[in-house]
Amino acid sequence: MKTEDLFEETLLAITVNKVRTGLTMLGIVIGIASVIALTAIGQGAQGMIQSSIQSLGSNLLVIIPGASKTFGSTVSAGLGSAETLTPDDSNAIASLSGVEAVSPEASGRYQIIYNGSNTQTNVLGVVSAYPQVRDLQVAQGRFITDSDNNSSARVAVIGPTVLQDLFGSSIATATPDMAIGQTIRIKNVDFTVVGVTQSKGGSGFNNQDDMVFVPLTVAQHFLIGSSQYLSEIDVEAQSQQVMTQVQNEITNLLLQRHGISNPQNADFNIINQADIVAAASSVTGTFTTLLAAIAGISLLVGGIGIMNMMLTTVTERTREIGLRKAIGAKKKDITMQFLTEAVMLTFGGGIIGIVVGWIAATVVSSLTSITTIISLSSILLAFGVSAGIGILFGYYPAVRAAKLNPIEALRYE
Amino acid sequence: MRQIIECRDIRKTYDNSGVKTPVLKGVTFSIAEGEFVAIMGPSGSGKSTLMHIIGALDTPTGGEYYLDGKDISKLSDDDLADIRREKIGFVFQAFNLLPRATVLRNVTLPLIYEGVAKEKREEIAKQALRESAFPEGFWQHHSNQLSGGMMQRVAIARALVNNPALILADEPTGNLDSKTGEIVLHTFQSLNEEGKKTIVLITHEAYVAEHADRIIHILDGNIVRDERNKNKRMAKTENL
Structure with missing residues (x-):
């Protein structure tokens, strides 16, 4: 089977039930969009905090007096008061x-x-x-x-x-x-x-x-x-x-x-600017990871949605699979067809998700003071993850389809 | 004359968790190139199992089966798929067309797995549609917009595109009324007579079987009669 034929078959199959395809893709769209938007906001906030710390001066060490303590007492009047x-x-x-x-x-x-x-x-x-x-x-x-x-x-x-x-x-x-x-x-x-x-x-x-x-x-x-x-x-x-x-x-x-x-x-304290930047970066970095992890959960749910739809599709199209096998499709052909369908769904969802996420990030940065940064790495990651989810959650249904016995599949009502 | 099918002592026993059910009990026959043969028997006679073996959808548990000179009784699933793609054209009772695809697309489907380029595919498909007397005005219609008789002729055209050694029709008129069934039978007869195609028709109806040149009767897993059909019916075509 040629690659262009594979894509044509797949495109035809996923456009048959447009509403279902759309709803299934929506799960991936929301997942990818939230990953993109939330990491963009997180990274933007990180960049903003870093630059505002940097604006205090470069290679800066700040020495402030220590807390004043009355002799023989443990009462502290606070940092910098001495x-x-x-x-x-x-x-x-x-x-x-x-x-x-x-x-x-x-x-x-x-x-x-x-x-x-x-x-x-x-x-x-x-x-x-x-x-x-x-x-x-x-x-x-x-x-x-x-x-x-x-x-x-x-x-x-x-x-x-x-x-x-x-x-x-x-x-x-x-x-x-x-x-x-x-x-x-x-x-x-x-x-x-x-x-x-x-x-x-x-x-x-x-x-x-x-x-x-x-x-x-x-x-x-x-x-x-x-x-x-x-x-x-x-x-x-x-x-x-x-x-x-x-x-x-x-x-x-x-x-x-x-x-x-x-x-x-x-009786003094030295504050190292690099330490502050590092601490702030690690806080915002953790925060970004947390946001991305929450978004990742919705991506996982979207992936399960894809798997669910693919399993339904395989059952619905049992006769078609039987026919394809009868006219000479091999196991590999059937596996590839259903896997391509799943990957095309997640990939399409991924692309729409990147656009939606980008729009969301732009809206957030125009409404708030946070400048969002959409990095190439987060886009590539989203692409990779969506394709990966397609393969991961499409594999089982595809293998199930390929394993069908043509005789039983053709008889399936 | 070249033998397309040679079955020697074909046996098939289903093993259902230790309970052995023999379905074919040593079937021997051969079919030559250009023959139009009906395999007839009541349900449960083993004719479907025989059809699956002849159609390379299943392998026998005993005996040898030569299709177009090649022993295919012990091949793997994927090798059988290759045999089906190259040698056999299927026509099923339930048509089994892709519902939301055009007639032309349905007919080209087997060629996709052969890796034939798109223009070439459509060229071959159009030729096959003409051979099965499918009206050109419906080529771009979706298959679910067609009547049963039309659908079955699309299926016949699909069986022709890979230029198979054998056309295997499993109850092709089973889902059709008598009038459209007649049209389909006429299509087979003209393919056999004018196109010199080898056709094997599986049916339980004597009336349908009588359209073939030779009838093999099968009962309880054995061939009980294998004879030339002296009173061949010619399908009426005035209602075409």
């Missing part, structure tokens, strides 16, 4: 090998006033290395410079959210031009706005768009009132490869500087 990091620590870290840049920071939350508009937000005392370390760009104007810090200049760089809150209104969007050169008031101290940062699209607790940057020395003297206090030291390592090494060096250095012999009692 005042254990100093500008001297920061300078010492800067001299370590493998360190690209160091950005000491001191932050507080204050009321900011401009011409009757006011907002409460994070004010961050920074040095000139901050934009490099935290991957921040200035949209207009300039950032805090070393000379601002040396001269304790009362200048401020504001984020786009702050810009809109202070200079915009409910009907008009504020432009950086409106803010630069103006004077804003933070904790009763006047600051001149010298720059506006670019939006990073972050959200939540550590939103870099909703921040005001001032020179570190100014923040310490005028806002916080302590020249030794640092809320955080951000370190950029020279490369991904040296991050762990740099982390260990910093740990040893700070333990030594703070006179702590047991690393268990360290």
